Amino acid sequence: MPKQARLSGIKSFRCYTIEEAAEVSGVSSRTVRNWASDGLRVMDGTRPALIRGDDLRDHIKSQRSKRAVKTRIDTFYCVCCRRERRAAEDMADCDVIGGRAKLTALCEACGTVVSKPVVEARIPEIARTLDLKITRH
């Protein structure tokens, strides 16, 4: 799995050189050069090449959303099968901590532990299709 780029330190109104962009987002300068050839906007005619902070942020965000796999509310993404799976025997553990909940189950196909965060308000909806064992912390 590639290292996750950081968004937190990138200032929208700053311009970064390739090296600075790499440093602030926690990736190698080679990765930033790959991004530049993969659609990340680099300012015209500047030397060294400069990247606007907001362009850098937008690029990282769009890469993340491309990678994210959407699952239905009662299914999981299995890292082993690399696809959406149902919970084995439609059973899941549900740990609730202050308004947030974490569902943990076993992949129906390979038995790998799968989990995902959900908001507590959606538990009744999930409980219609999954047999939940709810633990409140």
Ligand SMILES: [Zn+2]
């Ligand atoms: Zn699996």
